[in-house]
Amino acid sequence: MRPAVVFRYIGIIMLLTAAFMLLSACIALWNSVDTSFYPLILSFVLTAILGIFPMIFVRRSDRINMKEGYAIVVGAWLMACLVGTFPYLLWGGEFNWSTAWFESVSGFTTTGSTALDNVEALPRGLLFWRSSTHWLGGIGVVMFVLVVMPTLGKTKMTLSNVELSPLAKDNYKYKAQKITHILLSVYIGLTVLETICLKIAGMNWFDALNHSFSTVATGGFSTKNASIAYYNSAAVETISMIFMLMSGIHFGLIFATLTGKKNNIFRSETTRYYLGTFFVVGVLIAISLWNEGTYSTFMESLRYSLFQTAAIITTTGFATADTTVWSSLATILLLFVMFQCACAGSTSGGIKSDRVWLTVKAIRARILQQQHPSAVIRVKLNGVTQDDSVINSAMLFIVVYIMIVCAGTIIVTATGEDLMTGFSLVATSMGNVGPGFGSVGTMDNYSHLSPFIKIFSTIFMLLGRLEIFGLLQLFLMKWWK
Amino acid sequence: MLGFLFLGIMLAFSGMISMFQLNKLSSHTQNLLNNSMKSMELSKDMLDATQEQNTSLLHIVVLGHNQLDSAFTYAGKAFERALNKASNMSGHTLELDLIYRARNDYNRLINDFFSTPGEKDIEWFMEMYGSSYLALTNAIKDYMVASQQSMLQKAESLERNAYRAIMPGIVTLCVAIIIVIMFAFLMDIYYIRPIQDMTNGLTSFLKHKFPYNVEVDGNDEITKLNDQIEELSTLARNRMNE
Numbered sequence: 001m002r003p004a005v006v007f008r009y010i011g012i013i014m015l016l017t018a019a020f021m022l023l024s025a026c027i028a029l030w031n032s033v034d035t036s037f038y039p040l041i042l043s044f045v046l047t048a049i050l051g052i053f054p055m056i057f058v059r060r061s062d063r064i065n066m067k068e069g070y071a072i073v074v075g076a077w078l079m080a081c082l083v084g085t086f087p088y089l090l091w092g093g094e095f096n097w098s099t100a101w102f103e104s105v106s107g108f109t110t111t112g113s114t115a116l117d118n119v120e121a122l123p124r125g126l127l128f129w130r131s132s133t134h135w136l137g138g139i140g141v142v143m144f145v146l147v148v149m150p151t152l153g154k155t156k157m158t159l160s161n162v163e164l165s166p167l168a169k170d171n172y173k174y175k176a177q178k179i180t181h182i183l184l185s186v187y188i189g190l191t192v193l194e195t196i197c198l199k200i201a202g203m204n205w206f207d208a209l210n211h212s213f214s215t216v217a218t219g220g221f222s223t224k225n226a227s228i229a230y231y232n233s234a235a236v237e238t239i240s241m242i243f244m245l246m247s248g249i250h251f252g253l254i255f256a257t258l259t260g261k262k263n264n265i266f267r268s269e270t271t272r273y274y275l276g277t278f279f280v281v282g283v284l285i286a287i288s289l290w291n292e293g294t295y296s297t298f299m300e301s302l303r304y305s306l307f308q309t310a311a312i313i314t315t316t317g318f319a320t321a322d323t324t325v326w327s328s329l330a331t332i333l334l335l336f337v338m339f340q341c342a343c344a345g346s347t348s349g350g351i352k353s354d355r356v357w358l359t360v361k362a363i364r365a366r367i368l369q370q371q372h373p374s375a376v377i378r379v380k381l382n383g384v385t386q387d388d389s390v391i392n393s394a395m396l397f398i399v400v401y402i403m404i405v406c407a408g409t410i411i412v413t414a415t416g417e418d419l420m421t422g423f424s425l426v427a428t429s430m431g432n433v434g435p436g437f438g439s440v441g442t443m444d445n446y447s448h449l450s451p452f453i454k455i456f457s458t459i460f461m462l463l464g465r466l467e468i469f470g471l472l473q474l475f476l477m478k479w480w481k
Numbered sequence: 482m483l484g485f486l487f488l489g490i491m492l493a494f495s496g497m498i499s500m501f502q503l504n505k506l507s508s509h510t511q512n513l514l515n516n517s518m519k520s521m522e523l524s525k526d527m528l529d530a531t532q533e534q535n536t537s538l539l540h541i542v543v544l545g546h547n548q549l550d551s552a553f554t555y556a557g558k559a560f561e562r563a564l565n566k567a568s569n570m571s572g573h574t575l576e577l578d579l580i581y582r583a584r585n586d587y588n589r590l591i592n593d594f595f596s597t598p599g600e601k602d603i604e605w606f607m608e609m610y611g612s613s614y615l616a617l618t619n620a621i622k623d624y625m626v627a628s629q630q631s632m633l634q635k636a637e638s639l640e641r642n643a644y645r646a647i648m649p650g651i652v653t654l655c656v657a658i659i660i661v662i663m664f665a666f667l668m669d670i671y672y673i674r675p676i677q678d679m680t681n682g683l684t685s686f687l688k689h690k691f692p693y694n695v696e697v698d699g700n701d702e703i704t705k706l707n708d709q710i711e712e713l714s715t716l717a718r719n720r721m722n723e
Contacts, residue, residue: 004670007663042495042649046656053660057667086652092644 028125112220138217248342317434
């Protein structure tokens with residue numbers, strides 16, 4: 001392990017973060033030098049110094065090993081979250097240390113929960129910075145730099161291996177170098193397309209761009225206190241829903257579909273499972289809401305249920321309705337999709353549909369094996385036979401995920417929060433979803449929670465974003481030797 | 482060097498922001514305390530004067546002590562002075578208007594009392610005068626409460642200013658600490674350790690005639706120095722062998 005090399009690469013990521021701070025400052029400047037201009041400029045300079053400093057000393061290294069790769073990725077996330085607090089802290093207002101850290105981690109991990117009572121009080125520069133953290137976090141800060149800094153050469157391969165979910169890598173049928181280009185092309189393409197669509201639907205350019213950043217990154221920050229509900233527009237909701245669902249699909253598959261490749265969305269088993277889950281859960285919730293009389297017509301129930309299901313399954317977390325008043329069936333179904341979430345290789349968090357579907361198949365294979373002990377039964381996913389190690393690691397991930405959520409719930413409820421708030425807060429943070437139930441529902445925020453719970457929930461956000469083991473590795477001392 | 486220069490500039494810049502904000506904070510705090518003290522004193526003066534007039538009038542009505550007229554007039558003048566001073570201070574126009582209105586009603590009643598001596602009895606004092614007196618004292622108390630409420634609002638604004646004054650300094654200081662730690666670490670790796678290795682290599686060569694074999698990774702002056710020492714040691718060993 002060469003810490004100096006790790007510093008250098010984290011420094012590159014700091015420079016990228018600083019560039020977005022500068023861009024946000026330009027927005028503040030363009031908006032008649034609003035109050036966020038000086039905080040953003042100062043943050044830009046400080047972050048840029050932090051980024052440039054190790055680059056002055058440390059020479060470029062063509063080869064980095066797996067341990068260094070892990071340290072770079074995890075270190076980059078932590079440092080990005082840390083410097084991301086600078087504009088908030090310097091601006092003041094509702095922000096203090098815990099709120100700024102919460103908002104920054106929630107932004108970079110694309111969770112989208114807010115600890116602010118009044119988002120609309122923020123100046124435009126700061127609102128743009130807030131959305132930028134989603135956009136940067138969505139693709140993975142490291143993945144960005146791999147494309148932006150083509151000089152990294154062989155290093156690119158190692159970092160891609162670390163940053164991408166192991167299941168996501170299986171689905172890519174391209175070389176590692178091309179993966180980053182595919183991700184970026186799809187990411188920017190979706191952002192531009194959604195911005196234009198939202199503008200046509202009636203939003204102004206600023207709101208359209210901010211909401212696109214949030215949607216494509218499956219984040220959930222909005223420029224309005226009432227989130228998407230503010231616009232009360234079926235067109236805006238439909239556009240957001242379509243792009244949320246698209247952002248939850250493996251980016252490689254979107255690219256393959258658009259370029260007419262064989263392994264496209266329609267042939268992907270996991271994508272079919274993910275979209276199937278969305279429709280079934282959405283319709284079941286609509287029936288439940290209509291039956292309970294929450295909304296007057298079935299179409300109205302369907303409109304809100306489909307949007308909220310899409311917002312939660314893709315881990316975006318936008319809101320058009322208060323789900324805390326929905327029926328028990330609707331709540332439990334939303335909790336299920338909050339755990340499962342969307343596909344690997346997308347910007348969403350959670351357990352991922354791939355792992356859930358693989359586990360379902362493994363259970364089916366196990367039952368068949370018991371019926372036919374001598375038979376050789378293979379588990380296939382998207383037509384590819386899966387190794388036992390892949391199945392085991394998927395199952396282990398699910399078990400560890402649920403154990404962490406349970407442990408977190410115990411700690412949160414021990415602080416005095418009710419069970420539903422505690423459980424959904426930890427589950428929503430782990431899945432990088434955003435809204436939960438209880439006092440952290442779709443129409444609430446996290447401002448009323450104690451600083452301890454705010455900081456505590458950011459640990460789960462980071463654990464979820466780095467797929468648990470990525471973050472845990474960093475703290476295992478044996479691993480450093 | 483460039484990094485430290487930037488950092489120095491940033492620290493100076495943050496310091497300037499802090500100084501500016503702290504200066505503003507200091508003068509605002511002073512003004513706030515002065516205004517609060519003044520409004521409290523003036524409210525007290527007005528309440529005292531009204532109380533004084535009330536006592537004098539009670540004596541006149543009940544006991545018929547006409548010599549208390551001058552005390553009544555003096556208290557009335559003290560009230561007017563305090564009210565004028567309060568009007569000259571900025572803010573709370575609504576509450577001051579209420580005091581003026583209540584005072585005018587009160588004065589009208591008093592004038593009526595003195596223009597028709599002997600007609601007004603204790604019943605008039607308890608009912609007519611009592612309600613007017615209560616309205617006046619309540620208006621003064623409202624003014625006091627409003628002054629204190631605006632103090633609270635100003636204190637919140639001061640708290641925000643104080644936050645803005647110290648935060649750039651704290652954030653820049655934190656960044657400076659990180660950079661200093663990183664600088665020490667990198668200096669150790671790239672300069673101190675190679676020099677220590679070279680010194681140890683040279684010592685081994687001079688004392689025990691071990692071959693000088695120190696590897697320094699890089700492409701800077703330290704690497705060049707190491708290469709030259711290696712060349713020199715090879716030359717010296719060759720000479721010694723001859």
